[in-house]
Amino acid sequence: MQYNLLVVLGATATGKTSLAVNLAKEFSGEIISADSRQIYRGMDLGTGKDIEEYVIDGTPIPYHLIDIVDAGYKYNVFEFQRDFVSAFEDITQRKKLPVVCGGTGMYLEAVLKGYKLIAVPNDEVFREEMKGKTIEELEVILRSYKELHNNSDIETKKRAIRAIEIERYYASNPQIDMSYPQMNPLLVGIKFDRESRRDRISFRLKQRLKEGMIEEVQSLLKSGVSADDLIYYGLEYKFLTQYAIGQISYDEMFSGLEVAIHQFAKRQMTWFRKMERSGSDIKWLDGYMPLDEKIDQVKEWFSV
The missing domain is CATH 3.40.50.300 (P-loop containing nucleotide triphosphate hydrolases)
Incomplete structure (x- = not known):
């Protein structure tokens, strides 16, 4: 390497x-x-x-x-x-x-x-919608946005929901420069x-x-x-x-x-x-x- x-x-x-x-x-x-x-x-x-x-x-x-x-x-x-x-x-x-x-x-x-450290606002409505889903379901949703190189984003439901929330924000705001x-x-x-x-x-x-x-x-x-x-x-x-x-x-x-x-x-x-x-x-x-x-x-x- x-x-x-x-x-x-x-x-x-x-x-x-x-x-x-x-x-x-x-x-x-x-x-x-x-x-x-x-x-x-x-x-x-x-x-x-x-x-x-x-x-x-x-x-x-x-x-x-x-x-x-x-x-x-x-x-x-x-x-x-x-x-x-x-x-x-x-x-x-x-x-x-x-x-x-x-x-x-x-x-x-x-x-x-390479964390995407943009101040992504909280989306309480979205969090409420995701609250009833299992960690497995949340993982599937998160994988639809990005490849997971480790399990840190899906260690808990709270972290998985926040990770999805962040990826949704990036997807809807393509003007943000996320190059790394x-x-x-x-x-x-x-x-x-x-x-x-x-x-x-x-x-x-x-x-x-x-x-x-x-x-x-x-x-x-x-x-x-x-x-x-x-x-x-x-x-x-x-x-x-x-x-x-x-x-x-x-x-x-x-x-x-x-x-x-x-x-x-x-x-x-x-x-x-x-x-x-x-x-x-x-x-x-x-x-x-x-x-x-x-x-x-x-x-x-x-x-x-």
């Missing part, structure tokens, strides 16, 4: 950035971030941008979809898909390899499966056992606090970003903001954030397993493999 896209995914604190950047260097590629928070300017330590890793032996590795909007803005998956396609086409037109790096499962699936670039991705995941992942998360949290993560949040607040907007972003920005404005103590912030990140990493792995059940072929690397061995293994997969 001729791959035209390389994806490096995994839970938080698994070393995705280092591997992706080194692979981009090996394959003459450029990074496209698939992280829902790294798009915000000024949110650096809390989102784990690790910009210093984008330079190898003095050579900067180009990256996209990092620092593209101001903190306080509520960027969404619709915008991500649009911006991703733009970056993908720009990179490929210059004969470079797009290397996606990130752990936001929804963003990854949106671009890998052809992608043949190699999906590479990095994983650690649960206890190792927890240890890495805790270590990285302490390290980032030492590096000034609290000061980063204080600076954002001073710049005019509201506490509510920062709390909206969740995880580090939620707990650090609550601490910065005096709602919780340092110990409450640290313990609460530590637990929240562990839970987040667990949800990330659950999402990746769901992707696999839906047909995504993720080739997993043991996180403890030396970096050069990881690179060699990916090069071997890529050349098949």
Whole structure:
């Protein structure tokens, strides 16, 4: 298979950035971030941008979809898909390899499966008409609109009805441009056992606090970003903001954030397993493999 896209995914604190950047260097590629928070300017330590890793032996590795909007803005998956396609086409037109790096499962699936992310309005009358049909009947109707490459759209009646509702809308609005670039991705995941992942998360949290993560949040607040907007972003920005404005103590912030990140990493792995059940072929690397061995293994997969 001729791959035209390389994806490096995994839970938080698994070393995705280092591997992706080194692979981009090996394959003459450029990074496209698939992280829902790294798009915000000024949110650096809390989102784990690790910009210093984008330079190898003095050579900067180009990256996209990092620092593209101001903190306080509520960027969404619709915008991500649009911006991703733009970056993908720009990179490929210059004969470079797009290397996606990130752990936001929804963003990854949106671009890998080419979801038609148009704000299709709800049709309550149609939903009522479909409510009495079986999942098998709904599947037949959906197949009359499109080929099903996996079972994700027919996992439940609710999802099947919404999928049909969306396809009906597209069929009745042919002026909508639904073109999508052809992608043949190699999906590479990095994983650690649960206890190792927890240890890495805790270590990285302490390290980032030492590096000034609290000061980063204080600076954002001073710049005019509201506490509510920062709390909206969740995880580090939620707990650090609550601490910065005096709602919780340092110990409450640290313990609460530590637990929240562990839970987040667990949800990330659950999402990746769901992707696999839906047909995504993720080739997993043991996180403890030396970096050069990881690179060699990916090069071997890529050349098949």
